[in-house]
Amino acid sequence: MPAIKSLICRECQNEVEEQATHVCDLCFGPLEARYDYGQVAGISRESIEAGPNSIWRYRDLLPLAPGDAPVTLGEGMTPLVHAERLGAELGLSNLYLKNDTMNPTNSFKDRVVSVAVSWARAHGFDTMACASTGNLANSVAAYSARAGMRCFVFIPANLEVSKVLTTSVFAPNVVAVEGNYDEVNRLCSELADTYSWAFANINVRPFYAEGSKTLTFETAEQLGWRLPDEIVVPIASGCQFVKHNKAIQELIELELVDPGPYPRLTGAQALNCSPVATAFKEGTSVRPVKPDTIAKSLAIGNPSDGKYVINIATGTGGVVETATEAEIVESIELLAGTEGIFAETAGGVTIGVLRKLAAAGRWKGDETVVAYITGHGFKTIEVIPDLERHRRTIKPSVRAFEDAFPGL
Secondary structure: OOOEEEEEEOOOOOEEOOOOOOEOOOOOOEEEEEEOHHHHOOOOHHHHHOOOOOHHHHHHHOOOOOOOOOOOOOOOOOOEEEOHHHHHHHOOOEEEEEEHHHOOOOEOHHHHHHHHHHHHHHOOOOEEEEEOOOHHHHHHHHHHHHHOOEEEEEEEOOOOHHHHHHHHOOOOEEEEEOOOHHHHHHHHHHHHOOOOOEEOOOOOHHHHHHHHHHHHHHHHHHOOOOOOOEEEEEOOOOHHHHHHHHHHHHHHHOOOOOOOOOOEEEEEEEHHHOHHHHHHHHOOOOOOOOOOOOOHHHOOOOOOOHHHHHHHHHHHOOOEEEEOHHHHHHHHHHHHHHHOOOEOHHHHHHHHHHHHHHHOOOOOOOOEEEEEEOEEHHHHHHHOOOOHHHOOOOOOOHHHHHHHOOOO
16 A cells, blocks of 8 residues: 555645545645655665665655556656855855756656656546646656656746747647736636546646655755755745655654754745745735746746745745846856856746845855755746857967967
């Protein structure tokens, strides 16, 4: 039997059997996977390390029965980079970057989608679908192809061209909706009530979301089974932020990590779509906004888990901060120029917030701080400015070269 025993409402604790649903019938709160930790009491560092070099080394803490084969493209176990050069710029000697640009479709979403598609196929679904700002569409299309399932992806009609192309190559049904992500999501919620499809981030969301935990599981394992002092996480819906907190709790409860202080969890949003950061700073409830940012993968104006992000950030000593549009682009270039990692705009938001907090004196300098880089820059190539300042066109001669670069 799988370790998952039921779904439980985060608000009223109402418990329901494992099924394709994400909202509590009693209070309309979010449902999430509940495990029988007694069943996985024997899990150990050694048993995990002996597993596959993917997120499925943690399958005892994922919602898939032992006899069901996962749908995998080798997602997970991405590099944890000790960012010495960027750290020197920011005054952080123990800065690490979890580089999830190295996943099969070049984003963090491969973790959650592998779990969602695996659960859906094991439970008899033949069609996958999603509402997406781009990365999720890429991933759902790829993993549906891998699983041999029909696929529909719903996206805002103004999505970055690169994300549309890298989704379309997997031959899904791409549905471009004239509206922003929140309108796309509302449409998909209605369709989920009409069609017997597995919508990754709607009716199978409780299982999909569990894949987020693997990012923090890996971070702890790659740090030698210890937790960092602080983790900086980009915020869209807030779903992954909540699950990173759950991952920390599981690592501690199962005694997989060395004893130490509970990590601070800090959120990063684009200033032009920052309902969670605004509510955090003002001490109010999260109010929906109309997104207007180049960070389209984070452009969710009505984040479903926003209030939970605030509770977790406050409870762990974290904060929720913003980066401007200019800071996003500057930070993409800074990260590329110091660490050789090309991040999409969400990564620019994360590094932009990291820079801002470091400049404000948040850290002494010797803390272990980890920033999650969740998508590759090729996905948002449109935002990169003219970089002609790095280019010299010369005649094919040594003299021309030396004239172009005097003082060598």
